[in-house]
Amino acid sequence: MRTFMHGAAVWDVACPQRPSRVAGLTMAGFRVRSLPALRMVPHPAVTLLLEFGAGSPVLDCAAGQQQRGSLVAGSGLGAGGTVRARGENLECVQVRLSPVIARAVLGVSPADLDGAVVSLGDLWGREVSRICEQLGEVPSWQARFALTDALLARRHEAGPPVDPEVAWAWHRIVGSRGLARVDGLAAEIGWSRKRLWSRFRSQLGVPPKRAVKLVRFDHAAHRLVAGEGAAHVAADAGYADQSHLHRDVMAFTGATPATVAGEPFLAVDDLAWPDRGTLTRPHVPSDPRLGRRPEVRRPPR
Known part of the structure; x- marks a missing residue:
């Protein structure tokens, strides 16, 4: 775990030692003692947050809405500067999902999120509590990453691929x-x-x-x-x-x-x-031969 310092921001950050078994899925771990209101900048990924610390992250959204705890957010979260994150004594695993795999992992299309922040419990029910308890019980960040990766890989394998x-x-x-x-x-x-x-x-x-x-x-x-x-x-x-x-x-x-x-x-x-x-992505031909349809392969089931 390394310490990130940027102005008044001080976070402990952990990274997996091995890449995910699922292409398009990446993770990082964060431990933050005090997080003042932080502007969420839009990113081209679906965000999955699994919290397990003593505190609970709070997202202040537009129109006074709030979301707490483990959550999922569609691509482009924070457009217009309308979302702030804050909290005390936070520990979490943050996952970024390529939109290409998000439907299979989440069990719903990212379109159903419509750029909003949704409680992960609303999608996965009691399974979320069990996951967060397990994350808090394992002894290291690498073990947490392995646990999260195994869970999401199983969901990805069972979910439908996009066209x-x-x-x-x-x-x-x-x-x-x-x-x-x-x-x-x-x-x-x-x-x-x-x-x-x-x-x-x-x-x-x-x-x-x-x-x-x-x-x-x-x-x-x-x-x-x-x-x-x-x-x-x-x-x-x-x-x-x-x-x-x-x-x-x-x-x-x-x-x-x-x-x-x-x-x-x-x-x-x-x-x-x-x-x-x-x-990070696989190589995609940038200049297919004239008149030839680009090669498109369906992921293995």
Whole structure:
């Protein structure tokens, strides 16, 4: 376990020594004595939080709503800067699920979350209490990661896969860092734009155009945190100009690029998810032969 210090933020962070047996699933462990209100920055993954410490995390959402304890949140949680996390004496395992595997792991489509925060108990019932008790009883973080991975792998194996064309489109969006064009993806797959939009939205929880913007924003935001200038990031990340980047960052976070560059939620990623979690992906052909449908394979059952 390593200590993350960023301004007033001090967290203990643990990482698995081995990758998950499920592609698109990554984890990190956190121990935080005192967490003041922390802005949640949207991320292109479904977030699963399993808490087992003496305290309980609290998410303050829009319109005065709150969510406590173990929870699940759809891709893009915190858009507009409307969600803050806080708490005392927190210990938890945080899981990031690629939207491609989220339906199988959760048992519901990410579309049913609609970007909201939902109590994990509402999805899994009493099983959540048993999982959290087990996490608190095992002697180490590596044992907690192994326990969590085994549980989620079993759920993934039993759950339904998304359409292979949808998975292919998602990986192309991620592989292009949000520069892929939705019309081009539909044409390469051999679907209409309407069909791709419908299947993508119903199975992954976000429309493809929104996914493109979210992945592009995530890439740009981490480059801002790394100290790159906004003008350079805007030009290199596919924005029309610096004003375009500014508008996108404001829309996703409710803050300026300069403010987002100092967000602890983003800065901890290099320690907790050095491979950027769901952005780690299998190779996907970026330039299929003209007239040839891209190879799409259904995951083994």
